Amino acid sequence: MSSIAQQLMHNRLFSQVYERLWRPTFTRLFSLGGSGTADFDKALTAYLSRPGERLILDVACGPGNYTRKLADGLRGDGRCIGIDFSPSMLTQAARTNATGRASYIRADAHATPFADNTFDTVTCLAALYLIPDPLPVIDELVRVTRPGGEVVIFTSVATELTTLPGVRPLTEMSGYRIFGKHEIVDRLHTAGADHVEQTITGQGQYVLAVKPG
Numbered sequence: 001m002s003s004i005a006q007q008l009m010h011n012r013l014f015s016q017v018y019e020r021l022w023r024p025t026f027t028r029l030f031s032l033g034g035s036g037t038a039d040f041d042k043a044l045t046a047y048l049s050r051p052g053e054r055l056i057l058d059v060a061c062g063p064g065n066y067t068r069k070l071a072d073g074l075r076g077d078g079r080c081i082g083i084d085f086s087p088s089m090l091t092q093a094a095r096t097n098a099t100g101r102a103s104y105i106r107a108d109a110h111a112t113p114f115a116d117n118t119f120d121t122v123t124c125l126a127a128l129y130l131i132p133d134p135l136p137v138i139d140e141l142v143r144v145t146r147p148g149g150e151v152v153i154f155t156s157v158a159t160e161l162t163t164l165p166g167v168r169p170l171t172e173m174s175g176y177r178i179f180g181k182h183e184i185v186d187r188l189h190t191a192g193a194d195h196v197e198q199t200i201t202g203q204g205q206y207v208l209a210v211k212p213g
């Protein structure tokens, strides 16, 4: 049976309120009402949507809330492709966040329909913690990144709060996984990424990695 979190991702109403209501609230929850995670998120989004002619893949894109922002900075032949396996999320993406440079495909993050070394930037934001078998997805992110390209991840991390008794079983029951501090970084290295930079803000981590050129 799928987890509560997975069921939510396939719910039409949830897909509709995700971008404006759920994601901003959830981002604030990561810093327990503070603004650390939201501030980092803003800076990262500005960096990722810098002007340029790039090919970007947004894995587990949900309703395209980041896909579109990343596409907005693109120039020339630049394109941003969002993939997700939830039909309701993709319907919402097509309705609200499709542009000439942002398009959407239904695919599983474990096996994307792209050749090795294709994308300049590959993002996977706020999704790995919902995926039952998430570490092979990291291998896939690195596989489709071109040499010299970057992989960007936002996900959960173990903190003093999450190690309190009862927290982990409760989150795991809902289908939300808490990663060990080194788990994501180590897997990126194993998958062949380099220059891996981890920033922990609140209960979350941002990880930027480069695939060697």
Ligand SMILES: C[S@@+](CC[C@H](N)C(=O)[O-])C[C@H]1O[C@@H](n2cnc3c(N)ncnc32)[C@H](O)[C@@H]1O
Residues within 6 Å of the ligand: 009, 010, 023, 059, 060, 061, 062, 063, 065, 066, 083, 084, 085, 086, 089, 107, 108, 109, 110, 124, 125, 126, 127, 130, 131
């Ligand atoms: C919380 S949303 C994240 C949306 C967006 N990336 C963001 O940062 O707000 C997580 C998404 O991951 C998708 N997802 C979960 N497992 C997946 C898988 N194996 N393959 C593709 N998408 C998946 C869900 O359908 C959902 O849309």
